Amino acid sequence: MNLANALEDARARYRARNPASERQLAGAAAHLPGGNTRSVLFFPPFPLTMVRGEGCRLWDADGHGYIDALGEFTAGLYGHSNPVIRQAITGALADGLTLSSHTRREADLAAEIHRRFPSMALMRFTNSGTEASMLAIALAQVHTGRRKVLVFDGAYHGGVLSFGGGGSPINLPHPYVVAPYNDLPAVAALVEAHGPELAAIVVEPVLGAGGCIPGDPDFLHGLRALAARCGAVFILDEIQTSRLSPGGLQAVLGLTPDLTLLGKYFGGGLSFGAFGGRAELMARFDPRQPGALGHAGTFNNNVLSMAAGLAGLEQVLTPQALNDLNQRGDRLRERLNAVLATADVPAHFAGVGSVMNLHGLPGPVRRPADLAGANHALRELLFFDLLERGVYLAFRGFIALSLPFDDAACDTLVGALDDAVHARGALLRG
Ligand SMILES: Cc1ncc(COP(=O)(O)O)c(C=O)c1O
Known part of the structure; x- marks a missing residue:
């Protein structure tokens, strides 16, 4: 199987797992263009509809639970139920x-x-x-x-x-x-x-x-x-x-x-x-x-x-709480990058502290033009693989930790990436 076939298969599995989210978007499209009123949230074939959040966890319309690694694109710093x-x-x-x-x-x-x-x-x-x-x-x-x-x-x-x-x-x-x-x-x-x-x-x-x-x-x-x-x-x-x-x-x-x-x-x-x-x-x-x-x-x-x-x-938001969160983010990014490097996957997480972004090429990048050769299919495949393993992040690979995103949540995220990378094996290697 090549990367394009694997991605097609991942999208099909995603569609089969999320019928309620698909129905929700189809209904919303009657009055919102494409069912969407916030462009960044859309991804094909259809984005998830979340129905509930608590701490650093989310549940979607089909009843799947996730750790919320997206943190409302940094606005969700306090988590869902402080x-x-x-x-x-x-x-x-x-x-x-x-x-x-x-x-x-x-x-x-x-x-x-x-x-x-x-x-x-x-x-x-x-x-x-x-x-x-x-x-x-x-x-x-x-x-x-x-x-x-x-x-x-x-x-x-x-x-x-x-x-x-x-x-x-x-x-x-x-x-x-x-x-x-x-x-x-x-x-x-x-x-x-x-x-x-x-x-x-x-x-x-x-x-x-x-x-x-x-x-x-x-x-x-x-x-x-x-x-x-x-x-x-x-x-x-x-x-x-x-x-x-x-x-x-x-x-x-x-x-x-x-x-x-x-x-x-x-x-x-x-x-x-x-x-x-x-x-x-x-x-x-x-x-x-x-x-x-x-x-x-x-x-x-x-x-x-x-x-x-x-x-x-x-x-x-005490100085201590914020500094701890950013140090947790630095440790997390190092661990995620170690998983990718050890498995020889040409991808890396760029970022600082509690915000980071997965890119489909080895780092570092200094400006957006450096991303021209990035493998978007590889990143998208990892996105669907992480969703299937209960990790919610942005389609573009963006992650922003919230205060309740603790060491256990970091372990879950690293474990999910490790599992996905090993399950895909040689397919992801350069
Ligand atoms: C750096 C930066 N500037 C401005 C904005 C716009 O903020 P808002 O989405 O609240 O309009 C964002 C939102 O993502 C941002 O990341």
Whole structure:
């Protein structure tokens, strides 16, 4: 059997095992395009419908149980049933859901975030990371009086700011300068050419959706210096990487952005985004000032996100808990890579701490272009093999651990990969 036949067979077995998920998608397609309202979740022949989660476990519509290695693409840091978060949500509900006003919680949440991210002298909240990215770029453009935005090939800052595979046709219509990741001389040349017109340099310190590719410290510091030199606003997208240390990667790297983007778990598992940074930039939104910029948003300070986010930061996410989680992730990635290397499978997990991504080629990778020769069929086969063994991860091979994803869950994941690799034998070898 070759890889293509094995994959066809794996898809057929998946279809046979999951009739309720298939029916669910078919029904949903009557009113949602392809049955889907969140593109990242779809994979052929049809994605799973989950019906319940608890701790780091999930159950699908056909009754199969999984360990949840996907962790809601990093937003599910607290797992499914953290008692503190649940209590915060029910407590907030008791005081009224939509207060049509300022509330105490948004100020407390902002103070907690500032304690962890001192570069965010002032901040604003949004409903999603996408919105935070949009507003930070708009602010940079207004502040500098310039239009161009330097971004990186393979970067993802939201559904309308997506630069994988040549960029999305629904991206916001800014004039973009698209640079190669981890290539400071190339960026310096682009800044030389476009500097006086550049409003912002926007970068993820680890390319997340682009494959969990870490940025070199020298590269990231170099970008900071280039932005300062040409007068562009340096925007660090820590929507994923904020979980990699108590103060995000900016604390680890000693990097001070002009604006930081946050999202995901800061809402305690509910919808959330934030952008913030230097006071003189963010003060443009101060409504007490004449000519202030407007940033309305019915749910910017929604009661449940504020309450769940605050409880998570104040009571659950201690520096120790987060550092332990990331160390667990580092150990897990080493073990998974050892399984692949020992069995001579040309694949590896890239990543940092508690986030990682399986690629169908041996590592390391430095930029998305390095993935051009990756064997996607091999990765897809391992994806279906892991699902069948009770491990839920993203179709693109992405994994983000949650706090309840303990050593036993790591053992289960390593065991499932080991079993899959041995069952496939020579088929997976290069
Ligand atoms: C680095 C990064 N920026 C921005 C976003 C967009 O956030 P949201 O999905 O909340 O709009 C994401 C989401 O995956 C992300 O990973």
